[in-house]
Amino acid sequence: MAKAMREPTFWILTALVDQARHGYGIIQQAAILSDGSVRLQAGTLYAALDRLAAEGLVVVDHDETVDGRERRYYRLTKGGVLALQDETERLARNATTASRQLATRRNLGEATA
Amino acid sequence: MSRLDVRYRLLLRAYPPGRRRGELTDTLLEAGRGRPSVREGLNLLRYGLRARLGRPASHAVVVLATLIAVVAGVLGAAVTTRLAWEAVPALPSGERLADISGTVFPGLPTTTDKYTDELFYDLREPSLAKVLLTGHEEDFQFSDLIVWPDDRFLPGDYRQWTTAAQGRLVEAGWEVGEAQVTGATWIATGEIDDSGRLFTATRDGLALEIATETDVVDTPAGSFYVTAEIDRLTPGWVLAAGVSGLLVGALLGWLATGWVSRRTELGSARVRSLTREPAWVALVLLLPQALLALVGMIGQQVVGGAPHAPFWALSVTYGYGCGLLGFVLFGVSVVTAAVAGRGAAGIEPVVTRERL
Numbered sequence: 001m002a003k004a005m006r007e008p009t010f011w012i013l014t015a016l017v018d019q020a021r022h023g024y025g026i027i028q029q030a031a032i033l034s035d036g037s038v039r040l041q042a043g044t045l046y047a048a049l050d051r052l053a054a055e056g057l058v059v060v061d062h063d064e065t066v067d068g069r070e071r072r073y074y075r076l077t078k079g080g081v082l083a084l085q086d087e088t089e090r091l092a093r094n095a096t097t098a099s100r101q102l103a104t105r106r107n108l109g110e111a112t113a
Numbered sequence: 114m115s116r117l118d119v120r121y122r123l124l125l126r127a128y129p130p131g132r133r134r135g136e137l138t139d140t141l142l143e144a145g146r147g148r149p150s151v152r153e154g155l156n157l158l159r160y161g162l163r164a165r166l167g168r169p170a171s172h173a174v175v176v177l178a179t180l181i182a183v184v185a186g187v188l189g190a191a192v193t194t195r196l197a198w199e200a201v202p203a204l205p206s207g208e209r210l211a212d213i214s215g216t217v218f219p220g221l222p223t224t225t226d227k228y229t230d231e232l233f234y235d236l237r238e239p240s241l242a243k244v245l246l247t248g249h250e251e252d253f254q255f256s257d258l259i260v261w262p263d264d265r266f267l268p269g270d271y272r273q274w275t276t277a278a279q280g281r282l283v284e285a286g287w288e289v290g291e292a293q294v295t296g297a298t299w300i301a302t303g304e305i306d307d308s309g310r311l312f313t314a315t316r317d318g319l320a321l322e323i324a325t326e327t328d329v330v331d332t333p334a335g336s337f338y339v340t341a342e343i344d345r346l347t348p349g350w351v352l353a354a355g356v357s358g359l360l361v362g363a364l365l366g367w368l369a370t371g372w373v374s375r376r377t378e379l380g381s382a383r384v385r386s387l388t389r390e391p392a393w394v395a396l397v398l399l400l401p402q403a404l405l406a407l408v409g410m411i412g413q414q415v416v417g418g419a420p421h422a423p424f425w426a427l428s429v430t431y432g433y434g435c436g437l438l439g440f441v442l443f444g445v446s447v448v449t450a451a452v453a454g455r456g457a458a459g460i461e462p463v464v465t466r467e468r469l
């Protein structure tokens with residue numbers, strides 16, 4: 001069974017699903033997609049990107065220079081898409097199981113409350 | 114905002130030189146951050162130091178760097194503590210020593226035994242070459258002074274003499290501890306056969322340990338044997354120097370591990386093996402004595418009083434051979450990385466540009 005992803009990793013991969021993004025773009029997109037619940041720290045983001053790159057889940061898409069500053073864009077690889085799909089299915093299975101258990105509890109009339 | 118706050122720029126120096134610093138600068142400027150919060154600062158420091166190690170998917174390199182940092186930290190603490198001890202005032206002599214002897218043994222001629230003027234005492238007094246080759250003998254310890262009355266044995270009751278000596282020392286401004294009963298222990302009952310007293314006193318950076326005994330060979334009936342040992346206490350600034358050395362040594366150990374790791378990260382299997390295996394074997398040889406030294410360093414502060422031997426004594430006596438071999442093996446790792454690793458200019462985070 002694949003190891004569960006840490007939350008920052010999950011949101012970084014999710015933020016890169018639709019297009020290549022640079023560091024701050026990933027931070028912004030993760031915040032938007034998570035309804036503001038995830039605020040990635042810059043140190044955490046780049047450590048995760050380095051690890052994901054070493055694992056072949058993200059690659060550099062292109063570099064830009066903006067106002068004399070170096071900006072690098074990252075995108076998902078096929079492996080990254082598959083890893084995110086696996087994690088999404090795992091989370092969905094967990095949610096389904098938990099929902100079923102909660103429904104059972106309601107059917108019991110909250111007897112064990 | 115066009116320039117990053119100076120605190121951010123300082124924090125980014127935790128990262129290895131290269132474009133990652135530029136990327137982080139861009140990200141932080143875009144985020145419009147004024148100054149780093151404590152959480153953000155710790156985050157950059159933590160992951161910057163992690164980035165120094167390279168091999169972002171490896172947990173083993175973090176474990177290795179941590180253990181090497183412990184060894185290097187203890188080495189740093191030992192070096193700075195040793196250097197700081199050079200500035201500690203010498204053991205008393207002349208009038209100062211006569212004043213102490215006169216307080217402990219009033220009106221009695223005394224003899225003072227001083228083995229060496231050096232900071233440390235080694236029974237065989239080996240040459241520097243021999244020390245470098247084989248280390249010190251097992252009795253390596255801080256030098257001290259032993260004072261006793263010329264007659265060696267004093268007439269009277271040792272309990273009364275001890276109480277009187279404590280009183281004289283208190284009057285002379287010494288901080289005097291309680292006297293402990295000493296003597297042989299009865300195996301059957303665990304009780305001590307009361308045959309002597311031992312107490313300590315401290316003043317002006319010195320510690321006195323005074324022992325009376327009645328079971329010394331040839332002790333005349335109604336008399337007792339007595340000695341006063343004078344040692345130096347560890348000043349607070351020696352401890353501060355040791356703690357500073359610990360932190361600086363640990364940081365240098367971590368950075369050196371990172372340098373070796375990043376230089377050999379993309380090297381051949383043989384180069385990686387020649388840097389990794391010697392380092393692990395070196396840790397097997399060095400880590401136990403480093404941990405014991407660390408426990409000794411902390412223990413000396415907890416127990417208090419004058420240290421008998423420096424906390425690194427094991428590493429220059431019984432552990433010397435292992436330590437020497439350990440550092441030679443670390444040297445093999447470093448030399449391999451320097452000779453066979455790639456140049457520092459090429460060091461970048463491992464980020465590939467593969468095509469989908």
